[in-house]
Amino acid sequence: MNSQKLDRFNSNSGIEKIDLKKLAKELNLSISTVSKALRDSWEIKAETKKRVRDLADKLNYQPNPYASSMRKRKSQTIAVIIPEIANNFFSVVLDGIQVVAEKKEYHVLTYLTHESYANELSTIKHLQSGRVDGVLVSLCSETSDNQHLIRLKETGMPIVFFDRIAELSDCPTVTTDDYVSGYKATEHLIEKGCRAIAFLSLSQHTSINHKRQQGYIDALTYNKIKISNRLIIQCGKDNDKDKLIIKKLLTRKNKPDGIFASVEKLAIATYHVCNEMKIKIPCDLKIISFSNLRTASLLNPSLSTVTQPAFDIGKEACELLFRKIEKKTNKYMNEHPVLKSSLIARSSTAQ
């Protein structure tokens, strides 16, 4: 480039200001290539990156601060969307996320949807402004379509799903072995003598529920126990209504002798109902639940649980998100790690 041209470039008088367009023209590259090169994308060859950076330095290219913050991912903030507050699983997942984010010197904004689809929608919409660099999502129990998530993905926002996932192309997921755990929990109740096992869940929509319920069904089938749709119970968001549903279940003629709760709040609701109705756990009714409840071992009786590796879920999900944010590799796309949960037998399923 001759010095006259340089002078023209350097005079910041409107039309000749150095922007991506000028750099692209000068280098005979597309704007998109220059942009990607400047943010060190894996999609661009090292040689090209060097050419772009050299000219940008030479011309003292000053990126548009707003666009740059978008492109360079300078918000240094990630968002985590979780459905439930009164659930220790998510609390521990957040610990795992925090450890990774702190190493990267990123802030974590945590949003609660409170199991409401309307809240999930408004949160996702809020995040479309691009004020965060990536989003970790666990869906609420009301969510049955993916349109809002697809729209967020289409803005270019890196998204990783964990636990309650949506299956979107190019979005990594971190889950646990929900099918196997559902199978094992049911088999545990069978081994302890239960023959009429109810399955309690919060929603038919969530990915985890499908798998846990399928595990329950297959364990019964394998053990030649008849599946009864009347023992597959869907509860909701309202604790009082949940208790009424469980009360009805435990007072009817063919009442269950075992309960497998897909989420811990339903196990707690069952304990409350048993207390009220003087049903003795584990003599009259055995209970096992998916749970990371801090008080599981302190309950009367202590609660048998399937406990998810919540810390590791958070850590892995956050690491995958940073691989997307940093775009140092394109290998993130088909990563769907599945971690193992542990069955912890306690007094609530004792013989």
Next chain:
Amino acid sequence: MNSQKLDRFNSNSGIEKIDLKKLAKELNLSISTVSKALRDSWEIKAETKKRVRDLADKLNYQPNPYASSMRKRKSQTIAVIIPEIANNFFSVVLDGIQVVAEKKEYHVLTYLTHESYANELSTIKHLQSGRVDGVLVSLCSETSDNQHLIRLKETGMPIVFFDRIAELSDCPTVTTDDYVSGYKATEHLIEKGCRAIAFLSLSQHTSINHKRQQGYIDALTYNKIKISNRLIIQCGKDNDKDKLIIKKLLTRKNKPDGIFASVEKLAIATYHVCNEMKIKIPCDLKIISFSNLRTASLLNPSLSTVTQPAFDIGKEACELLFRKIEKKTNKYMNEHPVLKSSLIARSSTAQ
């Protein structure tokens, strides 16, 4: 206004576009007055509001969409900032907030600070962009200064504090009778025979801790029991460290015969330590805790609690926030309602 002037106003050709400035000039009012009149502020006389609206209608005034969304509070969204996830108190507070927000057709964005000052800072900074219409805040245990909150207030953002409050001028607060509850909980332990009562708290910084601790100190003094600084214990964010601190407390020579926990997680930690150390509750040690724990009555033994009216706290705080957002009155400024908690005696403090 003559028709020539009107024509000039109506031609949307740049300089003569109808904006607040033009309206103000035409009406001989300040821009601020016109702006406030258009958003129905209580600060403006009804007569003036009518004059402003009439001219705005006549001239087909189209507000700047972005500025308008800021001024008209059109995000239809409020933010709630809470410190802790594994705490049922906040879960129920959120239910109360939700009920009010839904009536107003507002969305609720809930942010978790996870008891971290850094997270609280970045959340507050994030909200300064004005993408929400108001903020409900309960401070994290690490927060010891108010600068970030003052900055947010200075952007004109309506703020209401609840439970763990900051005392900022013109910011309403909703709290409970923490001093009286601290006093009563301590007296309850004294009545049950305790003479060496430890007070466990999460932080010396929070507003609630000061009051609860003062209630504890005054109850001991009134009952002629010597205050020992070695029984006033500060725990932290790390559950494992908390357990070590409590273990140390329960193994030393002059160990306590009663524990008053300011937050439920410390009561749970105490239960775990007692289980490990085979300390029998309530024979060897009595425990009472501030708590809205769903499993308080299900624990072995059931936990005596001071339970806050969490739903009403959320409801009142949200109602006060809407009075600020809607600016229908200026009476919100000095509102500091104090609600009553209930002491629920259970087996953990039985004689």
